[in-house]
Amino acid sequence: MAAKRTLSPGAAPAHGAARLPEQSRVTINQVAALAGVSPTTVSHVLSGKRLVAEDTRGAVREAIRTLGYRPNHVARSLRTRRSHMIAIIVPDITNPFYSVLTRGVADALDGQDYGTYVCNTDGILDREATFLDDVLDRGADGIVLAAIDAASAGALKPADMGVPVVCVGRGLDHPRIDVVTIDDESGSYEATRHLLARDPDRIAMIQGPSPYGAQRVSGFTRAVADADRTIDPAYMVTGDWTRHGGSEAMHTILTARPGKTPDAVFCANDLMAIGAIDALRDAGLTVPGDVAVAGFDDVDAATIVHPPLTTVLNPAYDIGVSAGRLLVSRLSGEYDGEGREVPLPCPLVVRASG
Amino acid sequence: MAAKRTLSPGAAPAHGAARLPEQSRVTINQVAALAGVSPTTVSHVLSGKRLVAEDTRGAVREAIRTLGYRPNHVARSLRTRRSHMIAIIVPDITNPFYSVLTRGVADALDGQDYGTYVCNTDGILDREATFLDDVLDRGADGIVLAAIDAASAGALKPADMGVPVVCVGRGLDHPRIDVVTIDDESGSYEATRHLLARDPDRIAMIQGPSPYGAQRVSGFTRAVADADRTIDPAYMVTGDWTRHGGSEAMHTILTARPGKTPDAVFCANDLMAIGAIDALRDAGLTVPGDVAVAGFDDVDAATIVHPPLTTVLNPAYDIGVSAGRLLVSRLSGEYDGEGREVPLPCPLVVRASG
């Protein structure tokens, strides 16, 4: 390492010397030449699409080995119109939910000879559309789309072009788009019912920015209604899905009705629930003693926070695997019909927080 | 959604109907035909590599618009030998450190017209080598390699082929491979020194599986030596980087010398530190009252656990951005010289745990 030039993090690299004469990769023609056959034959021993005599095959194999030949994927893709690559479009790979989902897709594709091309949209519609075009231009064989709004992102375009699309979360009603969903509504319903079982005096909810996560809100309100209760509008506040946002939301709830703080809070995701717990601790309140808290997603952090979070399991990995499988079933030609929906369960996970 | 077929998660999709006649994409020839020019000219208005008359250009643009033409990336790559795609090879995208790093790379590349192809190796040498070949076959323009052991993963191959490689973490001494590093050794040294400042009776360390993370171990031992102390070998135990592994390691430490538990523990990463805190709590010990704990990485969870973790900041995002920049500087031709090293600081972050 001593020989390397060391740069300060921001330093601009200097202009350098000319690059070495790159030894270009060996092509199928060179293999053919060495084996004394035509490129056609080499291709056939590689693909097995036509019979090749035993001896010839051996010679070709030998030539391939000695030359270290590896087929050029790009050229192959151009001819076959298959890139053996699928695209995963998510808001942010940094979000544990999406990174786990991505891993699920990758694992489902592993061994199927498909690679993954990943795009971060930050939930921005423009970027979603741009990336969708990008992956189509690149000839992706399939797309897993975790978009805020699949329709306006232009999910119809690839589907119409014959490129399979699997939507995650709210899908859309296209005859050829598959979708894997969880039942946010009933998950939220169960979580809320669990909170209500302690018969709290007042219950609150921290929701996501409208209109996203509407299902989680309606599950909550349905449970409240089913318990013959009403909910104070001052106790329905909005956060931005982050820990900080949850903390702020909890703070506004705590100051909304002086002297009458809620004793149960359902949060539309775990990060906001963790933020809510932050705010409660800051306010000198205990969880679950003074206030019961429940979240949604069951990310790793749910068992790291203290007290461990009661939450609804959002099976990110399974969602990814299912999405990958749906894609593979279409890519392999095993299935080629109308859009399917795979609903995944999202059971309540009761822990200490509520 | 009612119209969709709903499948149970494991159900096998049935055989379907024939696929619609796919309308193939519009090519540069169709554009040329409509505009009444040759494909050459279309290419030139697109790339701007040669002058095209004002009127002609207008006509071509018009044709492109009405046809909705988008260049085929695959064909372009074949001819230009540039895929405008870089590969990111990491152990596991699910690990927050690597997902954040990946995002950093993607952001550094954003606007530079490069896409990202992501591979999960699980730290398995075979998979690292396989993916390295895969991305070369796919014609990746550059590679960010976060491998356990870059050399045996075959990082030399792409470098020799003229494909830029940036290594993250321990690099290797190839004249044309860039590397971005943090100073694990001194980070660990500082963290350990901080723990020693409380003058604990006994200090322990939970390290990663040898030989990985050796730098963090040596920083620890150096600090111990500098304080004129020695360390009981029974207090150097190994975990597998996970929370569970950290918990188990802490447990063996606690039972190693009955009646003489250590009162300070340095963990080679945050997840294991969190596990250690789990074990300490289970044993009825308080943090930092009975035992001070420090970790390494400063992942999000470090501020979620209670008490908040004293740790060493591992700037995953900045590492990714730096790696992306190094790559871009080579891809753009701005730099083409010997291998560079970008060292990033990893300051101590003091919180409540130690």
Added chain:
DNA sequence: AGCAAACCCCAAATCGATTTGTCGCCCGGC
């Protein structure tokens, strides 16, 4: 021996772009 059916292999077209050499045209200068 004669003939058809396998059996192997190859030449050439193709995928959709980029790149380069060339050619025609028009303009201005001597």
Added chain:
DNA sequence: GCCGGGCGACAAATCGATTTGGGGTTTGCT
């Protein structure tokens, strides 16, 4: 009036594979 030069467009080669029609040789059967 002739020539040099710049401009603008095109034809054809190229990237590295796959695909397909067809041709030559061998095998098998009567």
